[in-house]
Amino acid sequence: MSAEVTLHDNIHHDLSADCQHCFGLCCVALPYAKSADFAFDKDGGTPCRNLQSNYQCSIHKDLREKGFRGCSAYECFGAGQKVSQITYEGKDWRNSPETAKPIHPELRTTFEKIEKLTRLSKERLLTLQVDEHRAEVNEWLLKTSELVRAQARHPKLPKKVSRGSVLIGAKLKGLDLRGANLRGALLIAADLRNADLRMTDFIGADMRDADLSGADLTGSIFLTQAQVNATNGDSNTKLPLSLRIPAHWK
Incomplete structure (x- = not known):
């Protein structure tokens, strides 16, 4: 292989996006408005709701079908991995206080x-x-x-478990759902027995008659007493310290 070919390949790689080595910078830093190219509004500096904890897009294979033509057309020309791995020395913005602004x-x-x-x-x-x-x-x-x-660093959450998802009567028994975003999800009568729900976001979730028997909700966030009161559970259910076990639980 000639030196010219090697140089060409190196330049081509350096100027192409390598999302596996990027911390999802374009999914956080860039703002966009709801339009033909984007399905919802997002402010600059706010992580896209489709960005997973491993910095990969949860709908990458279906961007255009999901209303994100702008994302499918975007190209950072290698800037993402260079900033992530060289500028910030591989220290991601979520876990490094020196790169992620404390809130x-x-x-x-x-x-x-x-x-x-x-x-x-x-x-x-x-x-x-x-x-x-x-x-x-x-x-x-x-x-x-x-x-x-x-902090849960969960790379393979089920696709159906996401923000605003309809999980009425869903069979989720025993699943590892650590770090899931269940914001606004419909969990009515869902079977969550023995599920691992640590560090899960429950803000606005409808949990009426959901079965939490044996489930671990330690460290879950935005879970309210009213939500817990609407569920079913037992003595093996683990709740955040700020919440109490409802009287009707077994």
Whole structure:
């Protein structure tokens, strides 16, 4: 093989996207608006909801069919893997505090801001733009979810288990669902017996009559007492310390 061919191959590789060695930078840094090219809005700096904990896209094979023609056409020309592996020396933004901006100060500031609003007079409360405050809080909830769930590092969650998924009566017994995003999912009467649900996001999930017998929900986030009260479980179910076992459980 000639030196010219070798040089050509090296240049071609360096200028082509290598997603296996990238930390999903284009799926986080770039903003986009709902349009013919993108199925929903996303702010810059916010991870796409389709980005998995292993930095791979959960719908990569079906991007165009799912409404993401813009993603299927995008090419970083090798910038992603170079920034990930050279600029940041292989230290990913989820687990390296020196590359991922800590969010604790921002969370505290947002909490204190909302707390002050709750102390306003009834007249002032009626003038608040609730949607704006909800959107601000939601941004931090999403970032918190990403950071927590990333710790599970689960690479092969079932495709049907995702944000907003319809899992009514689903047979999920004994499955390893660590770090799953079940935000807004319909889990009505789902069989979650002995499932591993550690570090799973349950915000807004409908869990009426779901069976949590023997399930491990240790470290799960945004799970409320009201959600737990609507489920069934037993003495072997493990809940976050902030929640109590409902009286009707076995």
